[in-house]
Amino acid sequence: MIAALLLALGLQGQPQIATEAPGIVAALTQETVEIREDFDGAELVLYGATRGLTIQDEIVVVLRGPGRDLRVMQKSRSFGIWVNSAPLEFDDVPSYYAIATSLPLETIAHPDELERSGIGLQAMLEANARAMEASWLLRASTVVDGAGETNPPAEPGEQAEPPALIRQDRVSEYLDAIARAGRRDDVFAEAQRGVEILDGGLFRATIALPPLTPVGNYVAEVYLFRGGRPIASRSASLRVEKAGIERFFFEFAHDLPVLYGLFCVLMAMIAGYIANLAFNRR
Amino acid sequence: MQIYLPIAEISVNIFLLLGLGLGVGFLSGMFGVGGGFLMTPLLIFIGVPPAVAVSTGANQIIASSTSGVFPHWKRKTLDLKMGVLLLIGGSSGSIAGVQLFALLRGMGQIDLIISLSYVGFLGIVGGLMMIESVRAIIRAANPDKSGGRRSLRKRGWIDRLPFKMRFPASGLYISVIPPVAIGFFVGTLVAIMGVAGGFIMVPAMIYMLRMPTNVVVGTSLFQILFVTALTTFLQAAQNQTVDILLALLLTVGGVIGAQFGARAGRNVKAEELRALLAALVLAVCLKMGWDLVVTPSDLFTILPRGAGEGF
Numbered sequence: 001m002i003a004a005l006l007l008a009l010g011l012q013g014q015p016q017i018a019t020e021a022p023g024i025v026a027a028l029t030q031e032t033v034e035i036r037e038d039f040d041g042a043e044l045v046l047y048g049a050t051r052g053l054t055i056q057d058e059i060v061v062v063l064r065g066p067g068r069d070l071r072v073m074q075k076s077r078s079f080g081i082w083v084n085s086a087p088l089e090f091d092d093v094p095s096y097y098a099i100a101t102s103l104p105l106e107t108i109a110h111p112d113e114l115e116r117s118g119i120g121l122q123a124m125l126e127a128n129a130r131a132m133e134a135s136w137l138l139r140a141s142t143v144v145d146g147a148g149e150t151n152p153p154a155e156p157g158e159q160a161e162p163p164a165l166i167r168q169d170r171v172s173e174y175l176d177a178i179a180r181a182g183r184r185d186d187v188f189a190e191a192q193r194g195v196e197i198l199d200g201g202l203f204r205a206t207i208a209l210p211p212l213t214p215v216g217n218y219v220a221e222v223y224l225f226r227g228g229r230p231i232a233s234r235s236a237s238l239r240v241e242k243a244g245i246e247r248f249f250f251e252f253a254h255d256l257p258v259l260y261g262l263f264c265v266l267m268a269m270i271a272g273y274i275a276n277l278a279f280n281r282r
Numbered sequence: 283m284q285i286y287l288p289i290a291e292i293s294v295n296i297f298l299l300l301g302l303g304l305g306v307g308f309l310s311g312m313f314g315v316g317g318g319f320l321m322t323p324l325l326i327f328i329g330v331p332p333a334v335a336v337s338t339g340a341n342q343i344i345a346s347s348t349s350g351v352f353p354h355w356k357r358k359t360l361d362l363k364m365g366v367l368l369l370i371g372g373s374s375g376s377i378a379g380v381q382l383f384a385l386l387r388g389m390g391q392i393d394l395i396i397s398l399s400y401v402g403f404l405g406i407v408g409g410l411m412m413i414e415s416v417r418a419i420i421r422a423a424n425p426d427k428s429g430g431r432r433s434l435r436k437r438g439w440i441d442r443l444p445f446k447m448r449f450p451a452s453g454l455y456i457s458v459i460p461p462v463a464i465g466f467f468v469g470t471l472v473a474i475m476g477v478a479g480g481f482i483m484v485p486a487m488i489y490m491l492r493m494p495t496n497v498v499v500g501t502s503l504f505q506i507l508f509v510t511a512l513t514t515f516l517q518a519a520q521n522q523t524v525d526i527l528l529a530l531l532l533t534v535g536g537v538i539g540a541q542f543g544a545r546a547g548r549n550v551k552a553e554e555l556r557a558l559l560a561a562l563v564l565a566v567c568l569k570m571g572w573d574l575v576v577t578p579s580d581l582f583t584i585l586p587r588g589a590g591e592g593f
Contacts, residue, residue, distance in 0.1 A: 040284040040293050069587040073390055081574040084390050084583050177582030211293040242288065249288040253522050261518030264341050264526050265511045272348025275537035
């Protein structure tokens with residue numbers, strides 16, 4: 001932590017070439033977060049320094065986890081029971097997305113500006129949906145009829161279904177569902193604050209990693225906002241990985257699945273045999 | 283004290299898991315069932331992904347059936363020949379079930395199929411058991427009223443099947459087709475529902491194959507042991523959904539609970555015990571049925587996509 005601070009201070013003290021040019025640097029207090037058997041969430045601290053920080057400047061920190069491909073399905077009632085239907089597929093949705101800011105996000109910048117720069121949960125999800133639209137068009141009929149029947153996707157060459165078939169309100173329902181699920185597990189978090197501006201252009205951001213923190217490569221992006229626009233940004237990377245017994249068993253299960261399967265069977269048989277010795281002596 | 287499970291990828295209280303093992307172990311010891319039909323839904327309820335709950339349930343049943351099969355082996359209350367036939371059917375059923383599981387998971391319908399299987403099978407078995415045990419209780423209360431047992435009926439169409447074989451331990455001479463078919467059916471259930479299938483196997487052996495009751499439990503445990511071992515192995519090798527840490531914690535609670543349960547069970551009359559078990563089975567059935575019908579709190583489900591990925 002001290003090293004990070006010194007680093008930050010050192011960078012801050014660099015000769016300022018263009019005095020007015022605003023800049024930002026940041027460093028995480030740890031580059032890897034280890035998930036061990038007692039992992040129950042963690043707190044991540046990011047230190048940073050700005051150059052030419054003025055009174056109307058604000059700081060936004062975005063931490064983004066590894067992307068996952070999702071299929072979102074809507075439940076619909078058929079024969080009295082709820083069945084998953086009407087799937088919509090999303091590629092590369094961050095499995096973790098947290099924001100810390102020096103002021104509530106909506107007061108830092110206009111929603112349009114946030115959407116343009118893709119900052120914020122809503123903007124991030126909408127950008128993702130826009131990227132997916134082309135592939136949905138090919139199977140638009142699947143989404144719209146809502147019956148969950150997979151019609152063969154139209155050939156890319158032939159005239160696709162009219163774009164109007166994907167109604168904007170339906171897509172936003174799916175996006176809301178992704179956001180809701182993420183918030184429920186605390187893997188999507190938009191803190192109203194979390195960035196503390198210290199003296200001398202230094203700042204500190206704290207971000208909570210929940211118990212369900214996904215494993216993988218993370219990117220922390222730090223933005224300096226002035227007058228409602230991002231004028232400088234920097235990124236730092238973070239790795240969340242399993243360690244200790246967790247890592248051992250996870251890698252065992254995934255790298256040597258056959259041996260792991262035999263091991264599980266053997267362990268259970270030994271446990272049962274010990275139980276038999278302990279209790280069934282007569 | 284929280285513990286992070288490496289395959290389920292969730293953090294759970296260690297005492298909750300031990301308690302769960304203890305509680306389900308108690309009931310399984312008391313009623314002489316594997317308890318998978320309680321354990322798997324409970325694991326899903328505390329947040330374990332369904333795929334991991336089903337596979338890990340099978341792993342835990344290996345331990346309980348291993349400890350259960352030894353006394354039967356010693357007392358020779360086990361029909362090895364019948365067990366092997368059931369096992370042949372069971373192994374093929376398990377292989378088919380694991381494939382079916384992967385297929386349904388790919389379609390996003392695995393949760394529904396698990397729930398529907400539970401509602402269907404628990405409803406039928408629980409209902410039949412309840413009727414039978416209530417009748418037995420009434421009969422026990424009025425001993426004067428034709429206490430004589432009904433004579434063993436003929437097995438009917440089962441006797442007409444070809445490939446007959448002698449089973450000295452059970453004193454039977456029947457076709458090999460029914461045992462293999464029953465084994466296959468139960469093996470599929472092991473893979474899809476994460477249950478040992480004892481609650482279907484035992485009635486099937488008694489009422490369909492007409493095996494003597496003293497060898498039924500031992501033979502059922504014998505075949506369950508090997509079918510769950512195969513299922514665990516296949517699920518681990520193909521789907522990577524077996525959580526060894528979770529299985530071991532449940533086993534520790536389970537074996538201790540089963541001892542107390544078995545002791546408690548001795549103080550209750552057999553037919554009353556069966557009625558209690560039937561009530562328990564029906565309660566789980568109703569709970570799962572209710573969850574299918576009631577409007578869910580969130581109408582959307584987020585499922586991961588991509589082959590080989592954990593649930």
